[in-house]
Amino acid sequence: MGAATLAPAGVARGAWPLPQIPGEPYEGWSPERADTPKLSMVVPPNSDTAAMRRWKQIGLNHVHSSLGPIPWTEEQIRTLMAAFRAGGLEVGNLMIGGFPNTIYGRPGRDEEIEKIQQSIRAAGRAGLPVIEYNFYAHRIVEGYYSKEGRAGAGMTAFDYERVKNLPPLPNEGTHNLDEMWSNITYFLKAVIPVAEESNVRLALHPNDPPAPLSRGSQQIMATVDGWKHLIDIVPSKCNGITFDCGVTREMGQDPVEVCRYFGTRDRINHVHFRNVQVQVPYEEYTEVFLDEGQVNMFAVMKELVRQKYPRLIDPEHPRQLDVDRDLTVRPTFYPGGGGYVGFVYNVAYARAMLQAALTT
Amino acid sequence: MSNLNRRECMRGMLAAAAAAVPASSRNVGGAGLGHAPVAEEDKIKICLIWGNRNAHLEKLAEQIGVTHAIANTDHVLRDVPRNQYPDALAKLKAGYDAAGLKIAGIESHPVPAQKIKLGLPGRDEEIENYIAALKALGEVGIPMVCYEFCAGTGWYRSNMDTPGRGGCSTMSFDLQDANHQGLTQYGRVSEEQMWSSMEYFQKAIIPAAEKAGVQMALHPDDPPVAELRGIARICNSAANYRRIMNIVPSPINGVTLELSVFTLMGEDIKALAKEWTRERKIFFIHARNLQGTRDHFIETFQDDGKIDFGEVFQVLYENGWRGPLRPDHDPILDGEKEEGKLFDYPVHPGYGVLGKIFAAGYIKGILASRHIPYA
Numbered sequence: 001m002g003a004a005t006l007a008p009a010g011v012a013r014g015a016w017p018l019p020q021i022p023g024e025p026y027e028g029w030s031p032e033r034a035d036t037p038k039l040s041m042v043v044p045p046n047s048d049t050a051a052m053r054r055w056k057q058i059g060l061n062h063v064h065s066s067l068g069p070i071p072w073t074e075e076q077i078r079t080l081m082a083a084f085r086a087g088g089l090e091v092g093n094l095m096i097g098g099f100p101n102t103i104y105g106r107p108g109r110d111e112e113i114e115k116i117q118q119s120i121r122a123a124g125r126a127g128l129p130v131i132e133y134n135f136y137a138h139r140i141v142e143g144y145y146s147k148e149g150r151a152g153a154g155m156t157a158f159d160y161e162r163v164k165n166l167p168p169l170p171n172e173g174t175h176n177l178d179e180m181w182s183n184i185t186y187f188l189k190a191v192i193p194v195a196e197e198s199n200v201r202l203a204l205h206p207n208d209p210p211a212p213l214s215r216g217s218q219q220i221m222a223t224v225d226g227w228k229h230l231i232d233i234v235p236s237k238c239n240g241i242t243f244d245c246g247v248t249r250e251m252g253q254d255p256v257e258v259c260r261y262f263g264t265r266d267r268i269n270h271v272h273f274r275n276v277q278v279q280v281p282y283e284e285y286t287e288v289f290l291d292e293g294q295v296n297m298f299a300v301m302k303e304l305v306r307q308k309y310p311r312l313i314d315p316e317h318p319r320q321l322d323v324d325r326d327l328t329v330r331p332t333f334y335p336g337g338g339g340y341v342g343f344v345y346n347v348a349y350a351r352a353m354l355q356a357a358l359t360t
Numbered sequence: 361m362s363n364l365n366r367r368e369c370m371r372g373m374l375a376a377a378a379a380a381v382p383a384s385s386r387n388v389g390g391a392g393l394g395h396a397p398v399a400e401e402d403k404i405k406i407c408l409i410w411g412n413r414n415a416h417l418e419k420l421a422e423q424i425g426v427t428h429a430i431a432n433t434d435h436v437l438r439d440v441p442r443n444q445y446p447d448a449l450a451k452l453k454a455g456y457d458a459a460g461l462k463i464a465g466i467e468s469h470p471v472p473a474q475k476i477k478l479g480l481p482g483r484d485e486e487i488e489n490y491i492a493a494l495k496a497l498g499e500v501g502i503p504m505v506c507y508e509f510c511a512g513t514g515w516y517r518s519n520m521d522t523p524g525r526g527g528c529s530t531m532s533f534d535l536q537d538a539n540h541q542g543l544t545q546y547g548r549v550s551e552e553q554m555w556s557s558m559e560y561f562q563k564a565i566i567p568a569a570e571k572a573g574v575q576m577a578l579h580p581d582d583p584p585v586a587e588l589r590g591i592a593r594i595c596n597s598a599a600n601y602r603r604i605m606n607i608v609p610s611p612i613n614g615v616t617l618e619l620s621v622f623t624l625m626g627e628d629i630k631a632l633a634k635e636w637t638r639e640r641k642i643f644f645i646h647a648r649n650l651q652g653t654r655d656h657f658i659e660t661f662q663d664d665g666k667i668d669f670g671e672v673f674q675v676l677y678e679n680g681w682r683g684p685l686r687p688d689h690d691p692i693l694d695g696e697k698e699e700g701k702l703f704d705y706p707v708h709p710g711y712g713v714l715g716k717i718f719a720a721g722y723i724k725g726i727l728a729s730r731h732i733p734y735a
Contacts, residue, residue: 013666025523026530026662056526057693058718059663088526103659151422151460179706204706258585290726291425298729321423322416344693344714345424345721351663356670360729 028059030360037304039063039350040092040312041343042101045080052087055342058347059302063310064093064132064270066224070098071118077126092312093130093203093270094123103135104173113187117194130269131195131313132203133244135184136290137175137217142166146320146336147286154320154336158209158250160283166215174216181220181229187349195238201311203269205228209280210251222282224253224261231267240269243299246317247272249293253278253280256299271304273297273314273350287336289319290349301353315350318342320343402644403735404677406723407464407686408716415715418459423614424720427735429461429684433470437493445496453500456492464684465504465577465644470497471668477511478546479557486563490566498572504684505569506616506644508579509558510531512546512591518687520709522658530691531709533583534601535655543590551592561608578604579616583654584625598627603639614641618688619667624654630675634733637679645676647723648710659689661715662722670726677732687723690715 013029022031033037040062041055047065055063055117063084067076072094081091096119101108123131143163168174175183195202207214210222220226227241245255262268275293278285290297304313318324318338376644401733408421409430418429440448470493475483497505508515518537524530569576584596595601606615615636622629636642649665650657663670689710696712707713726733 013668024706026525026658026660028525028660029651029666030664053527053694057524057528057691059525149423151419153423228563289425291728292719319423321717322420334425339719342712344717348663348718348721349725352722353729355663356726356729359668360670 006245018288019315021240023089025309030059030061031355032125034118035308035357036228036358037301037309037311037313037354038092039347039354040064041347042314043168045085047084052084052089056088058344059192059351061088062345063089063092064095064130064312064314065091066097069344070096070099070112071115072122074122074125077122077128081128083128091128093132094249095134095225097133102187103137103177103183104175104182109186113190118186120200120202121198123200129208130201130203132205132270134205135180135187135221136207136219137180138169138172138215139207139213140166140211140214143209144212144335147332149286149288149319150292153260153289154323154325154338156284156287156317156334156336158211158283158287160209160211160280163211164213167301168216172215172217175218177218177220179216185221187266188239190229192234192236192239196271201238201240202271205240205270206244206247208244208250210281213291217360222251224248224258227258227262231262231265235259237266239270240253240267242270242272243268244272244274245295245297246276246287249295250278250281250285252278255295256303259303259307262302263270263309268304268307268309269311271309271311273300273353274317274346287319287334288315290315290346297349298353298356301357305354305357314353315343315346318346321345372646397595398733400735403607403733404673404682404727405462405464405628405684405735407684408532408533408720409467409711411688413455413459415459418461421720422460422712422715422718425724426683426720427461429456430465430506430684431456431463431466432468433466433493434468434472437471437489442489442492444498445492449493449496449500449502453502465500466497466502467504467506469507469622470494470505473507474511476561478549479553479559479560479648483543483557483560487564490565494565494568494572494574495522498574499659502574504575504577504643506577508581509554509561509595510581510593511549511554511557512544513588516588517659518619523658523689524658525664527713528691528693529709530659531689532652533656535583535585535588539589539590544592549591551587551594554594556594562604562607562613566610566613567611570612574611575612575614575643577614577616579644579646580621580625582618583657584621585654597625598622598632611640614643616644616646618644618646618648619669619672620648620650620659620665620688623650623667624657626654629672633672633675633681634679637681641681642676643687645681645683646688647685647692647719659691659710661690662687662719669723670730673727673732674730677730685723687716687719690719693718702704 015339043063043065045065084091099112102112121241142156147155147157207219207222248255248258275290275295277293279289319342321341323341388389405428407424407428419682436448470488476486515533518530518534521529522532581593581595649660649667692712693714696707
């Protein structure tokens with residue numbers, strides 16, 4: 001993955017090729033290889049050259065993104081990957097969506113599943129290794145609010161009390177665990193065999209926030225037991241998860257242990273790398289800077305390296321710094337969340353963790 | 361039990377559970393290791409430098425967790441009579457205190473010192489000012505001066521806008537290109553002259569610094585070539601450093617271990633880190649990275665150059681080093697280059713804002729991975 005932008009193995013750090021000065025831009029040493037984790041950032045599919053330069057400058061060689069409505073075609077995917085490759089970036093993951101009937105178990109789900117299968121085949125032919133997806137009745141983002149951290153930096157906090165009694169939405173309805181498990185089982189049994197044939201790994205994102213009830217619906221991916229059950233439905237490395245150490249800690253679980261469980265079974269197909277301060281598991285927590293919080297980020301990184309995890313790590317959910325409030329290089333989605341400048345900090349910290357994990 | 365009570369109960373249980381979590385599972389960043397809080401004096405202090413005060417940038421630094429600063433007093437003291445130095449410095453310090461920043465030291469000399477470096481007439485006046493400044497620094501509680509002895513040229517690059525990673529703007533040096541610029545206004549300055557200037561300086565200043573309780577941390581000549589544009593350089597090898605520090609031995613007579621420059625000298629920076637930490641000679645660390653050699657190099661980000669900072673920090677820390685550290689130079693990233701300024705802070709080579717945020721994040725990550733507490 002990303003062969004064009006990765007450096008040749010066996011070249012010592014001190015002997016890295018130095019271009020004619022001034023001449024071609026210096027490419028920079030990196031220990032990322034085909035068999036190591038790679039830092040990545042989520043980016044818009046139509047990113048321009050200016051945006052790609054910003055990510056290359058902070059040392060990213062990989063990105064992940066999304067595409068339009070299903071079914072995706074091979075040409076669409078190839079075109080997207082080629083556009084990023086021209087900027088020196090390898091697309092390692094695309095998020096797929098737009099299949100509500102499948103999620104809610106309604107008529108029309110077979111047509112959606114057919115489109116998803118087509119998209120997976122297209123991805124396989126185009127050489128895209130991972131497709132990420134979500135499977136929830138409702139994501140309870142209403143519980144997020146902004147809190148002030150050090151020197152007024154923005155933190156993203158979650159409080160279940162504020163939203164636990166929110167009524168169901170008419171287009172969503174309410175769904176319990178049995179129903180949701182049944183719906184996802186139907187889905188997985190149809191798509192995972194196609195994924196295996198196409199050599200594409202699927203990564204199911206955990207419920208984030210991992211609240212017990214979300215507008216009246218239960219969440220299958222809001223507990224580690226749920227994650228474990230998921231991978232047992234169809235025993236295949238293509239039936240995997242996005243391992244998120246922040247969500248893991250929000251559930252009151254040990255991220256290193258959970259990483260080990262899923263890593264040893266080769267079911268980690270994408271990683272989210274963020275830190276958190278938890279007051280009440282599942283219900284009350286604050287997303288904080290990587291360098292503060294209850295997750296031992298280096299221990300998580302070491303475990304991923306120990307597992308020889310070779311896919312992407314996303315140091316997501318930047319904190320909101322003043323400069324992000326003023327600049328609009330990258331607008332922020334979460335209350336208290338940041339943009340490009342917050343990402344710069346996260347990528348640098350995660351890079352240190354990755355280099356240290358690979359070289360010590 | 362009402363919901364409120366249940367939550368309070370859970371919070372209490374959680375606090376107890378958190379306290380019982382083994383140290384290995386807890387974050388080892390700035391908050392410290394394990395359960396016992398780490399005393400300030402046991403932490404490495406990450407510093408940033410803003411030559412001219414800027415409230416926005418100082419707040420930004422604090423948002424990324426940096427609360428130590430390196431100040432500059434040259435521009436404050438140069439236009440003020442000696443007897444007003446204490447007032448001027450008190451005002452300066454009060455400004456930093458109000459911003460929530462602790463001054464770990466100053467760069468470079470506290471007052472103009474070009475005549476001192478070149479051994480020119482007028483150097484005695486500069487020395488008088490210097491001694492008065494040291495006394496005032498000691499009184500106001502600024503503990504360290506990072507000074508250099510690059511007569512005439514200062515730190516020098518032959519190209520200030522070299523394309524780096526992803527097309528960012530960095531700096532590079534090529535000795536041939538530099539010398540093509542010819543002599544400076546100061547003409548030829550011999551090695552003998554430089555040693556003579558240095559001895560004069562050491563004998564006048566070190567006793568005064570010791571009396572004032574201020575550490576003198578000599579920064580190497582950058583680049584550490586033997587001669588640049590006709591002017592000899594002497595702070596360019598570990599052997600010369602030892603000779604300089606022995607002119608007037610003192611516990612306050614020490615080193616700024618500029619990791620990239622000492623690497624360019626061809627020195628073993630881990631061995632020096634160990635030797636000079638044990639001798640209690642390292643008062644300051646500069647951590648920027650590079651690729652290339654002394655006569656031909658390019659500056660990089662902290663993560664993608666030839667130096668492995670984790671290795672060096674480990675040696676420093678395990679030998680007892682606990683001082684201030686700053687990332688020094690970083691490339692200028694897109695956005696800042698076109699604008700030329702961020703928050704009305706005029707970006708100049710090595711000193712953009714985004715690069716410093718990157719550097720601080722990276723250095724903290726490296727320290728955390730080595731279980732080294734920092735502030």
